[in-house]
Amino acid sequence: MKQIRIGTIGGAGWIGQVHATSMQNVQRIYEEDTGIPVFEIVSDVNEEKLKTVQKKFGYKRYTADWRNLVSDPDVDLVDIATPNSMHYEMARTALENGKHVFCEKPLTLSWEQSEQLSALAQEKGVVNYVAFNNLMNPANQYVKELVQTGKLGKIVRVEGTYDQDMLLDPNIPITWRHINKFAGSGALGDLASHLLSVLQMILGNIREVNGVSSTVIPERPVKTDSCEKARVENEDVIGFMVRYENGAIGTVGASRVATGRKNYFAYEIQGTEGSVVYNLERMCEVNVYFKKDEGRDMGFRNVLLNPYHEGYSAFQPAPGIAIAFNDMKIIEAHTLLSALTRGTDYISNFAFGAKVDAVIAAVLRSVNSRQWEKVYAGK
């Protein structure tokens, strides 16, 4: 079996550890050979935790400086699990060193930079994968299949939202998420981007957008219990209209101060032959309506994920058994390893990431211009 030697940047954080766990689980969940992940080296700004993480996952070495990692000759795949603003430089340097790259979402803070990385990756001929975790969720794969095989007819409308209340409390101190040079945007890039990635996969390109936003808590303590306040630079709430290239229209929103909502990633897609409603808080249920059922017994079907759905049967032998976030990440890791060792195709490449970044950029422009903005304005 082929070995894939992994170097993880930001490997001591929560998501960095999720990546490592997922990759280690691939060979236990899947029957076919997608290679053996070798945990070569890990770096993190939190040097204290590096030793613990090294031991936990069996990394051979660690380093405090990510630059050592990306140029390490014994690394095949660079896994970037750091805050958004650092992705660009790290990914670029890794690509320049000829490494395969697996990068957390969003790819960069600028779609032009994302496209640049995509071009560089293609030039180098390496695997380039953005970790939009919901893409490989069997529920979203099922919806994709419903749409792309025409079972829902011509798609005419989409409604989506991603709401959380994690930042509702005004006493939560300011973090990098609130500062644009680190985060790029607020609820839009942090939350709506997940929804946009799933809709991009299912519905294709958005032509134009027009948005509105608000910052509900305009300043926050500089640290816990401090009286000193710093300005929140980006939006707590976003709402925008979309017009797809395929003619569908709709509205999308997101909030990080949505009282009561914990992880409410939800969408509805309406076509001329059917509709689908999905909500990630009920991850294993997809509600589907078929116009062909019209009559006395018509109604949305509450479809529980089952072995007929792409990606599910690797985990469970029978319908209705819950799969969850960590399983979704294992499917992602499997897709990545398969691409690395068997050359199989994958959706979530840097070109795909750039498309999502371009939508985010257009929404931000529209909020300022109070106009419709083309997604690829410069093209």
Added chain:
Amino acid sequence: MKQIRIGTIGGAGWIGQVHATSMQNVQRIYEEDTGIPVFEIVSDVNEEKLKTVQKKFGYKRYTADWRNLVSDPDVDLVDIATPNSMHYEMARTALENGKHVFCEKPLTLSWEQSEQLSALAQEKGVVNYVAFNNLMNPANQYVKELVQTGKLGKIVRVEGTYDQDMLLDPNIPITWRHINKFAGSGALGDLASHLLSVLQMILGNIREVNGVSSTVIPERPVKTDSCEKARVENEDVIGFMVRYENGAIGTVGASRVATGRKNYFAYEIQGTEGSVVYNLERMCEVNVYFKKDEGRDMGFRNVLLNPYHEGYSAFQPAPGIAIAFNDMKIIEAHTLLSALTRGTDYISNFAFGAKVDAVIAAVLRSVNSRQWEKVYAGK
């Protein structure tokens, strides 16, 4: 007991009969004296059905010409249950004759005309009531109370939709609903207007809007099974952004071709201290979240309508017993009769109707201008 002599225009249609039934039920449901509705005269374009309806409700007389009705000295209240485009002239003539007026929604096809009617009604000192039926729904009254007593804190966001699939089938022939001079607009005026009336009551004035629309079925048969087609002039789908005077933002949508949706009138209102989610297809359930519940046991409460809620206990003696559309109409009729006989206040006057019409007008302008539009552009 005071008698209210009623003249109904369009009394042979479905909604005209609903009005009559509701008024006849008031004295059976309510204990206090709100007068006796006397069914004086009815008119309708469908002359054949007039006799049946006369007998059914006990109208003393009928006429084919509504002009006779509005000037009849034995009529106190003119009830207008006709298609949208006829409301203005009928209401104006009735007011000029000094009649009280109860008019189906929307009040007129132009907010300026609606305001003109409102001014005229005030000048005449008569009751002027627009039949936005959902306003008196105890669920919406409960939400209003949650918002207006501050239990949800400062409102920061609203999401709403009203979806049906009644016009999904492209073989359904064209009707007045598809022609602007009769309907004014499509899904916006027909469906979203209900949502806008409820949100107007709960959240107050919208400052500006910006919308997008599409016509999914651009032409329809001129009549059943005909090969000849006529152009659909207005939108099947509408989506728009709203900014309230109180600072809340959000998105609202409606579709009359929303495959699978039957009567999906739904909204979510998020405040800094709580949120509420409501869906008319589950009319007797309001989902409410209170930030004060935060901790291990936090979650949206599924509140069933119960005798603590305004308007419910007239119908049912215990919580959780279903009330429905026809009950809502009886509450409306009770509010109207009470205003007529006891001078009590009511929300849904012509000035209120004009506000809803002004929002609709602004959305239509924005769809064309591709710009944000002030709701009261001319002011």
Added chain:
Amino acid sequence: MKQIRIGTIGGAGWIGQVHATSMQNVQRIYEEDTGIPVFEIVSDVNEEKLKTVQKKFGYKRYTADWRNLVSDPDVDLVDIATPNSMHYEMARTALENGKHVFCEKPLTLSWEQSEQLSALAQEKGVVNYVAFNNLMNPANQYVKELVQTGKLGKIVRVEGTYDQDMLLDPNIPITWRHINKFAGSGALGDLASHLLSVLQMILGNIREVNGVSSTVIPERPVKTDSCEKARVENEDVIGFMVRYENGAIGTVGASRVATGRKNYFAYEIQGTEGSVVYNLERMCEVNVYFKKDEGRDMGFRNVLLNPYHEGYSAFQPAPGIAIAFNDMKIIEAHTLLSALTRGTDYISNFAFGAKVDAVIAAVLRSVNSRQWEKVYAGK
């Protein structure tokens, strides 16, 4: 049009007024001629309220003594809306006077008495109707059709419950509901009987039952705020196993102290070709699963009541508009009036009521004997 002269016993109570309202609404809701209800005479133990009620519904006369009413030559139909223990004598006397009888559920406190009334009614050739209100609910009619046309295959299992928490508070004083000579039983007769009537209509006869019960609050104040307590004689909670003549088995329960449950009348019926799940708190939704849908898109369909369902279209012209308790009562009144004036058939006759009473009796016997009990032990 034929006139039906009505005499109502217990006409000043809540349910007596519901009956009158329903009958008055029939001619407004239905197109065809089912006669004109004439409100001839009303009696009630609450003499003070008699005048109000007379005026409210237009009764010609009132009397404090029900015996005057049942022998009144100007009464065609005796409507009995009194506590359970009085039904037998009132119904018997009315039948002996040759009157048609409409009686609140349960018919009597003893299935032998119920059968006796049924025999007497047949002998007299009069209409004999027990007011099991849920039978004519379009949702239950739809389920009946699903079962009886074989769409669910052979029925193998049933689960049902009817839970309320109305009597949860131990400070609520004792009433006739807690005393067996007045009520016969507790949660069983008061609540489970509704469920049993619906299941009787859908599934037919139960062969044998076996139950368990408990009295959670064994004594209650004799009146509000009193320290004196009286013993509660019957069950707060009941659970029992059922075996139908058709071979289906299952369990049924009810509680009047089910904390949090308001009007939770719910059942699930499983057949070899499909299943159905229903909950009266979501009165207008029926969840149906068809084995024929098996595969990728299988799932329970959330069917909203719509014009395809028996009884719905009299009320609403389009699917998904809520109908409710009071509408269900109007369908009941229409069925009754139609039987009276047009001789049409009806499910809920006294023989039907006797069957439900026989199940209740058998469950009570089984709780004491700790044995399975045949429903018709004496036959």
Added chain:
Amino acid sequence: MKQIRIGTIGGAGWIGQVHATSMQNVQRIYEEDTGIPVFEIVSDVNEEKLKTVQKKFGYKRYTADWRNLVSDPDVDLVDIATPNSMHYEMARTALENGKHVFCEKPLTLSWEQSEQLSALAQEKGVVNYVAFNNLMNPANQYVKELVQTGKLGKIVRVEGTYDQDMLLDPNIPITWRHINKFAGSGALGDLASHLLSVLQMILGNIREVNGVSSTVIPERPVKTDSCEKARVENEDVIGFMVRYENGAIGTVGASRVATGRKNYFAYEIQGTEGSVVYNLERMCEVNVYFKKDEGRDMGFRNVLLNPYHEGYSAFQPAPGIAIAFNDMKIIEAHTLLSALTRGTDYISNFAFGAKVDAVIAAVLRSVNSRQWEKVYAGK
């Protein structure tokens, strides 16, 4: 770190692999040291798959004969993942060899044998753990906490069901699950046992039971597409009444031919101060009602699993992110490893398993005797 050398019997089957995966994940999910699982040896009747499984999980050796495994001096923990009827002999032999034992549910086919194993394990002073996977589900842990801290008051009623339709198709050939000497019982032991284990943990001992069952598909093909049929020896559907030592009563059911139900493990527990409703198909939601909320805003709270709940935060840093079956198994493996290396306590020991087996035995007796049966009849 302490090493735990594992020998897995039936390690090539689905559940045997789930056990191994779970144990390997413990050290990646949890921070504290609970030892290192060493995969020493695996056995299985499917010899062909042994090599694959050896490689997949890194077992050092494999054997076709489980007797070699249980006596192997290099094995600390014997993991039994074989069909039900083999548990007793394997567990006994392992215990006699002084091994710690982790055994799939149900422990044995006879509660006397289970108690015997429990006594032997205590005598040997070894860890003895039955794999009732739902016990460590954070949702069930949360319900346990609600009940055992008295938040729901005195528990008065329980309703539960576990329904699947996996064996609905009569063409599915007969398997060991249908033969009593292998399976002990049908839906009762296979499905209801899971529910009984969770209720045992939450509510304590059942005093007596009384049940009814049916076999819907009485014979099945001896193998796929065969015309030869064999008799199904045990029940497809079970229903029974329960009386707990704490006074609560209720009904429990299960079906393996419940058309439309996929993995419907659901229960409701009603107490004098609150109630809880749970359904494993919505694994991360617990519906809770508190009597203290009574009034206008009363309603079941839809509580999403969150970091306040025992067991959740090892997996997810924020509320509302889905956890699932495989995560539940990791918590189980963590509890087991912690017991082995740190001597911590655990609920699901053999004495606990024997209690569940005793309930199953009593239900089976009652189905035959048509009587109430004490759970510990022989004591």
